[in-house]
Amino acid sequence: MAIIVVRAPIPGIFYDKPAPDQPPFKTEGDSVAPGDSLALVEVMKTFNPVKSSKNGRFVRYLVENEDELMAGQPIAEIDVD
Amino acid sequence: MTVNVLQPGLSTTVQDLGRPGFYHVGIPLSGGMDRYALIAANLLVGNDDGDAVLETTFLGPELQFLEDALVAVTGADLPPLVDGVEQPVWEAFSIKAGQVLSFDYLRSGARSYIAIAGGIDVPLALGSRSTYALGGLGGYQGRALKAGDMLSVGPAKRPAGPGRGIGPELHPPLPTVTELRMLPGLYWHRMTDEAAANFFEDVWKLAPEADRIGGRFRGGRSPKLVDRPQPFGAGSNPSNITDACYPYGSIQIPGCLEPIVLHRDAVSVGGYFMVGTVISADMDLIGQLPPNAKTRFVKVDMEQALEARRAYRRRLDRLRASLS
Incomplete structure (x- = not known):
């Protein structure tokens, strides 16, 4: 078990949920599988999912919903299997 | 020469210096948004100023080269990687047949220009190879690249080799x-x-x-x-x-x-x-x-x-x- 950091692939606006009236993609302790969406980044009028490439357990988000992101910025932690 | 698009990036398009002359009938200029960087990338690999290159936006593509090639990346600070090994920006470098060009995270700027010796060979549309995606005109099938696209590259025009670079004094500023x-x-x-x-x-x-x-x-x-x-x-x-x-x-x-x-x-x-x-x-x-x-x-x-x-x-x- 080791904590890894998930980074924003692109700059833009960070969202931790698929829509304003829905719960966050992941909360602490949720299982994470490769391909699971963890967040959305909005840029150029598109919402781009950030997907996990690992198996593990979700730890936490490192930025607030609707924060401005730089590319490469850490956005979440996963405790990988 | 052929380049296989493994991953397209966020919005990667074929661009040259654009198609002026049709704006009065509603066809915009198109072409690279950073023309200086586009020209610089072309000159580094021995192309003409206005040969077609790839313009990336924030996120670089993953490209597999099926033959040896000379490549240069200019514009944003988006570090190129050849089989995972970082290459300089604003400098020509070689890629061997079978190797993959990918990119690290964007460090500053927004758009990079990937020039390949010989230039991207897509058909001319109204005198230009630039992509106008909104109108489905030019470039690679009138759209941004997708995984699985196969890009043709023309024959090299003049001798050029790796290691030729452009000094920082000639890089455009990226101010706060x-x-x-x-x-x-x-x-x-x-x-x-x-x-x-x-x-x-x-x-x-x-x-x-x-x-x-x-x-x-x-x-x-x-x-x-x-x-x-x-x-x-x-x-x-x-x-x-x-x-x-x-x-x-x-x-x-x-x-x-x-x-x-x-x-x-x-x-x-x-x-x-x-x-x-x-x-x-x-x-x-x-x-x-x-x-x-x-x-x-x-x-x-x-x-x-x-x-x-x-x-x-x-x-x-x-x-x-x-x-x-």
């Missing part, structure tokens, strides 16, 4: 606050004196929805306009005018809210007043603004705008001289 010089235009008088002063005083941030069509700027004070009866044919909002041509670089303020600067894939006509036009010498800078980048507008007159254009050309001359 970008100053965009603008020439006030036909509708400048529509703003109150206070609104006009605020426009130049305020720091504006590029909104994340900015694309090749245009960029909206937020964070400054919305302008007040001088009262007038709306002219025949104009809409009811004070920012509406009787439809007029929109120049490349023109700054419109729809609804008197936030300025939008039109760029290479802009619409050509519409009914919003334009306070002025960003000078041609500064249009490249907009192509390198990441979301939320801070900018200020700086007022210049025609003489200063033309001098800035000459200075831009002199910088290109120095670039050429440094490589010959």
Whole structure:
């Protein structure tokens, strides 16, 4: 078990949920599988999912919903299997 | 020579220097948003100024080269990797048959130009290989690249080798606050004196929805306009005018809210007043603004705008001289 950091692939606006009236993609302790969406980044009028490439357990988000992101910025932690 | 697109990146398009001459019939200029970087990438690999390259946006593609090639990446600081090994930007490097070109995270800027010796070989559309995605014209099937696309590259035109680079003194600046010089235009008088002063005083941030069509700027004070009866044919909002041509670089303020600067894939006509036009010498800078980048507008007159254009050309001359 080791904590890894998930980074924003692109700059833009960070969202931790698929829509304003829905719960966050992941909360602490949720299982994470490769391909699971963890967040959305909005840029150029598109919402781009950030997907996990690992198996593990979700730890936490490192930025607030609707924060401005730089590319490469850490956005979440996963405790990988 | 063929390049296999394994991953397309966020919005990677084939671009050259564009297709001027059709704006009056609604076909925009298109072409690279940072023309200096596009030309530099071409010169580094022995291409002509206006050969077709790939323009990336924020996120680089993953490309597998099926034959040996000479490549250069300029523009944003988006570090290229060949089979995972970092390569310099603003310098030509070799890729061997079978190797994969990918990219690390964007460090600064927004758009990179990937030139391959010989140039991307897509059919000419109205005299240009540039992609106008909104109109489905030019480039690779009129659209941004997708995984599985196979790009043809033309034969190399002249000898060039790896290791040839462009010194940092000839890289364009990527400042913390970008100053965009603008020439006030036909509708400048529509703003109150206070609104006009605020426009130049305020720091504006590029909104994340900015694309090749245009960029909206937020964070400054919305302008007040001088009262007038709306002219025949104009809409009811004070920012509406009787439809007029929109120049490349023109700054419109729809609804008197936030300025939008039109760029290479802009619409050509519409009914919003334009306070002025960003000078041609500064249009490249907009192509390198990441979301939320801070900018200020700086007022210049025609003489200063033309001098800035000459200075831009002199910088290109120095670039050429440094490589010959």
